[in-house]
Amino acid sequence: MRSLNQLVGVFEAEVKTFLREAGAFLFMLMFPFMISFLTYGAGQALTGGAASPKQWLYQLIGLTLMMIVFTMTSSTAWFFRRGLMTGRLEYILAAPINPFIVIAASSISSVIFNIINFVFIASLGVLVVYGPHQLPATFLSILYLAAALLPIIGLNLIVGVMTLVFREPEPVTNAFNSVVAAVSGFAYPTTLLPVFLQAIGKILPYSHVVESTREILSGSIQLAAYSPQILLLGYLVFGLWVYKVGESLYVRKRGVSW
Amino acid sequence: MSGRGALAGRVMAEIERGLRGYARYRAWLVSDLVSWPFWTMFFFLSILMYSPDLLKSQYHLNALTWSFFSFILVSSFTWAANSLSTSIQQGILENVLVSGGSVRLHVTGRIVISLLDFAIGGPFLLLISAVGFGTNITVARPDLMVLALIQAIAFLYLFSSVLSIMLVALRSPWIVLNVVQFAVPFTSGAIPVEVLPPDLRAALTYSPFFYIIHPIVASATGNFYLHPDQLFLTGFVVVLSLAALGVWLEKALMRRALMRGRFSLF
Numbered sequence: 409m410r411s412l413n414q415l416v417g418v419f420e421a422e423v424k425t426f427l428r429e430a431g432a433f434l435f436m437l438m439f440p441f442m443i444s445f446l447t448y449g450a451g452q453a454l455t456g457g458a459a460s461p462k463q464w465l466y467q468l469i470g471l472t473l474m475m476i477v478f479t480m481t482s483s484t485a486w487f488f489r490r491g492l493m494t495g496r497l498e499y500i501l502a503a504p505i506n507p508f509i510v511i512a513a514s515s516i517s518s519v520i521f522n523i524i525n526f527v528f529i530a531s532l533g534v535l536v537v538y539g540p541h542q543l544p545a546t547f548l549s550i551l552y553l554a555a556a557l558l559p560i561i562g563l564n565l566i567v568g569v570m571t572l573v574f575r576e577p578e579p580v581t582n583a584f585n586s587v588v589a590a591v592s593g594f595a596y597p598t599t600l601l602p603v604f605l606q607a608i609g610k611i612l613p614y615s616h617v618v619e620s621t622r623e624i625l626s627g628s629i630q631l632a633a634y635s636p637q638i639l640l641l642g643y644l645v646f647g648l649w650v651y652k653v654g655e656s657l658y659v660r661k662r663g664v665s666w
Numbered sequence: 667m668s669g670r671g672a673l674a675g676r677v678m679a680e681i682e683r684g685l686r687g688y689a690r691y692r693a694w695l696v697s698d699l700v701s702w703p704f705w706t707m708f709f710f711l712s713i714l715m716y717s718p719d720l721l722k723s724q725y726h727l728n729a730l731t732w733s734f735f736s737f738i739l740v741s742s743f744t745w746a747a748n749s750l751s752t753s754i755q756q757g758i759l760e761n762v763l764v765s766g767g768s769v770r771l772h773v774t775g776r777i778v779i780s781l782l783d784f785a786i787g788g789p790f791l792l793l794i795s796a797v798g799f800g801t802n803i804t805v806a807r808p809d810l811m812v813l814a815l816i817q818a819i820a821f822l823y824l825f826s827s828v829l830s831i832m833l834v835a836l837r838s839p840w841i842v843l844n845v846v847q848f849a850v851p852f853t854s855g856a857i858p859v860e861v862l863p864p865d866l867r868a869a870l871t872y873s874p875f876f877y878i879i880h881p882i883v884a885s886a887t888g889n890f891y892l893h894p895d896q897l898f899l900t901g902f903v904v905v906l907s908l909a910a911l912g913v914w915l916e917k918a919l920m921r922r923a924l925m926r927g928r929f930s931l932f
Contacts, residue, residue, distance in 0.1 A: 447712055463716060
């Protein structure tokens with residue numbers, strides 16, 4: 409019960425922080441539209457007008473999810489960096505609260521804000537391409553994303569530990585995001601990639617999340633195809649394990665002062 | 667020490683700070699070397715998804731390579747805008763300003779890292795494109811390319827300073843910067859204008875960034891949307907205007923800081 413109260417408390421604080429910076433999130437809303445319209449425009453010009461709106465929606469959904477993944481990764485990395493800089497991390501480690509509770513609360517608030525963004529963007533895209541009858545699928549995708557983004561929290565914990573080791577979040581997130589962006593099929597089918605990169609894309613959870621979300625939105629849900637995705641929760645367990653090892657072998661021994 | 671000597675000393679101190687920071691965190695270099703090949707692939711395939719056959723067109727591969735080259739340039743400098751809020755959180759900026767420094771001067775330290783990033787990432791991208799995609803890298807107008815790069819670096823230095831002043835009070839400026847690094851180049855001529863629909867092409871000319879980014883790509887392809895004289899002259903005016911905006915914003919920031927006791931424009 410105490411842990412739940414702690415989780416709710418930190419969650420509330422994080423939500424307040426996000427609300428103070430709502431403008432930044434509104435700005436983020438524009439990004440997938442902007443880039444997908446640009447590439448669609450380029451596609452129209454390159455193919456002599458043969459680019460289909462479904463291809464535009466394909467990229468719109470993918471780029472929206474890419475932004476969600478980037479925001480979650482960066483938010484974790486910067487959470488640790490700020491904690492290092494301000495000394496907050498030392499307080500958290502010394503306080504009678506499990507650091508995982510703090511990170512989980514921060515990630516959950518980030519997931520909620522990102523899903524709100526996603527619903528807005530996906531609804532508009534689905535409305536334009538499939539029509540209003542397909543809109544309920546957007547809300548079905550919320551349920552899917554709420555579960556599917558959990559493995560990503562596990563990977564973000566690994567990014568957090570790497571930020572503590574390397575001290576700077578930008579190089580860590582930049583390298584991580586570039587690999588994830590290239591192999592996960594956010595903006596193009598992974599079949600365009602060399603086979604070994606396709607394999608990396610399949611191992612990571614992101615391509616499964618983006619493909620399944622597209623299927624849900626287009627109405628071609630095949631529940632049987634989703635059951636193997638439960639295995640992706642292994643990333644959450646693995647991330648927690650890496651965090652725990654990092655905390656006991658590195659953080660507790662080396663300290664987290666700047 | 668004379669005013670000019672003191673200024674030179676401060677500039678050198680900031681440059682030294684940047685170089686030391688880069689040398690201390692070798693992760694920067696490793697990160698660049700890991701990330702550029704993947705970003706290149708992501709960018710190429712995002713556009714060529716519509717027409718994978720163009721992977722065989724040397725003209726388009728060369729144009730897209732330079733297009734992504736300009737993205738690397740913008741991205742490297744955009745992230746420098748993050749440094750000011752970090753300096754405030756660390757309590758560094760107040761000391762810098764009390765000792766007679768300025769915000770724009772302080773950003774110089776981080777700009778050095780951006781320049782190093784670009785100096786490594788840019789040529790590395792050209793290499794990846796040549797080796798990985800078999801692109802025959804060419805520059806149609808090398809003289810204008812040099813001019814375009816100098817103009818772009820001057821602009822992006824000022825842009826980064828202005829952006830850092832505007833985002834100074836944000837707890838998470840990286841949210842905005844993540845978007846800006848894509849939005850600025852790709853809405854301003856980084857995607858070769860000849861592959862865009864005519865209406866979109868015309869609309870891009872209303873962006874001030876167009877006069878900074880398009881000359882880089884156009885110098886490589888030789889395909890200028892406007893006459894080079896017109897492009898570079900407008901670009902020069904844009905750079906001067908941004909410099910004036912930077913001075914004005916810094917003064918406004920300082921006024922507000924003195925009145926309210928905290929750094930924030932909004």
